[in-house]
Amino acid sequence: MSVILSAQHVSKSFSVRQNEDVMALRDVNLDVYEHEFLCLLGASGCGKSTLLNMFAGFTPPSQGDILLRSSPITGIDPRCGMVFQSYALFPWQTVRKNVEFGPRMKGLPANECRSIAGRFIEMVGLRGFADHYPAELSGGMQQRVTLARSLAADPEVLLMDEPFAALDAMTRHVLQEELSRIQRESLKTVVLVTHNIDEALITSDRIVVMSPHPGQIRAVITNDLERPRNIDVQLSAAWGELKKEIWSLVAGDVSLHAS
Incomplete structure (x- = not known):
């Protein structure tokens, strides 16, 4: 498998007060492979979002390198798209x-933009809602858009x-399975x-478990659970283990964070 994203000896510090820095990440090394689904998991304060923001080009590392296809990420790059809460x-x-916004920004013809939008509206399960406005949709449907x-x-x-994170438990569960399929x-x-x-x-192929204060990689776990991952798989002994x-x-x- 080819590496598409890479963090090489990455550390990140933030200034919180005059002459006082907080280290959010320390010496993180991670390769993300093309076509894989990778999860960054850990308690609050372990630097998950900080690392993601560096992959997106929103913030640079204090030390080390963030690479996209072996080239340093030096700013926001359209090759990395972000979905927020x-x-x-x-x-x-x-x-x-x-949905047409991205293709339009690329200067694609109107009929091609419409075709692309239709394909992805269908893919996320919103057939029949193309002419609705966001305010007419539930939170889960808006996140599908x-x-x-x-x-x-x-x-x-x-x-x-x-x-x-902002969705109710049942909607969240449905969208997790949908995201895996998509x-x-x-x-x-x-x-x-x-x-x-x-x-x-x-969702994942691999799970990167991170530890806090400062954020570091504690373990990388391969997820070989049977797909599709539905309620039957989730009740299995392998899932529980x-x-x-x-x-x-x-x-x-x-426990430390909650205390």
């Missing part, structure tokens, strides 16, 4: 126009920062930040 849709535009818009822009890597269909490389072990198990293994790695950090 908030839906970030244009409220004055329809679902179709929102956000995902469709990100895919339509055709990034090489899709970066996702807890995109389902990633397999589109063959996009996905890096997902999550606090949720079940979410990581549903893998969840127990991951929980043993993060339980102390969660």
Whole structure:
């Protein structure tokens, strides 16, 4: 497998007060492979979102290198698309126009933009809603639009920062399974930040478990659970054993953060 994203001896510090820095990440080394679904998982304060923001080009490392296809990331790069917790849709535009945004910015013909938008609206399960406005949709449906818009822009890597955290448990579960399906269909490389072990198990090929203060990689776990990962898989002994293994790695950090 070829490496598409890489963090090489990456550390990141932030200034919080005069003459006082806080180290968010220390000496992180990580390769992300093309077409894989990788989850960054850990307690709050372990640097998951910081690492994701460096992959997106939003912030540079204090030390080390962030590489996209072996070249340093020096700023925001359209080859890396970001999906946030908030839906970030244009409220004055329809679902179709929102999804067409990326292709339009590339200067593609109107009929091609419409065709691309239609394909991804269909892929995320929103057939029949292309002419609706965001305010007419539920939160889960709005996040589907956000995902469709990100895919339509055709990034090489899709970066996702807890995109389902604001949704109710049942909607979140459905969208986790949908995201797993969409990633397999589109063959996009996905890096997902999550606090949720079940979410990581549903979606990922590999799970990077991070520890806090400062953020470091504690373990990288290959997820070989049977696909598609539905309720039957989640009730299996293999699911339970893998969840127990991951929980043993993060339980102390969660307790420390909560105290």
